[in-house]
């Protein structure tokens with residue numbers, strides 16, 4: 001991080017960047033980059049089937065594609081997260097631009113739903129010193145993950161059974177799972193892994209309560 005990063009580490013508590021849950025025997029699914037008609041509703045149905053509650057991180061430039069789905073996410077017991085407006089990685093933005101991205105997304109989600117976001121998922125997972133300051137300024141926690149289901153990275157566009165095999169091998173207690181409600185295999189993935197996680201005793205619904 002360099003000298004600036006060292007100073008930031010002293011003034012910003014490490015708890016502002018979250019990789020895992022502070023709750024035991026629990027797993028949290030998170031879905032980025034929607035809303036996507038056809039896929040987001042299918043994920044909502046699968047989550048209902050297992051009474052699982054998730055966080056949907058929405059870039060506000062996407063809201064117009066299906067604004068009513070944001071309301072449905074909340075109506076069905078999930079919460080919304082802030083994913084910036086334009087999905088530009090923070091490494092390409094100044095401090096003020098990051099503040100503006102977070103505030104614009106927060107405002108647009110609020111106008112559509114009345115929900116106030118407090119969690120920020122950095123586009124592409126990139127955290128910079130400027131983001132640490134911008135997150136503090138906008139009162140958002142930086143919400144990363146401990147398990148990436150891989151459909152846009154190391155298992156690019158893999159079928160659900162392959163994604164599930166990898167998930168089951170890597171899942172751990174207090175995991176924050178990164179996935180995307182823009183990829184058609186994800187509803188099937190959740191349908192395969194959710195009952196197996198519940199059989200192992202993991203709670204798939206309690207983690208979101210703290211951010212309502």
Ligand SMILES: [Zn+2]
Nearest residue numbers: 032033123124
């Ligand atoms: Zn994203």
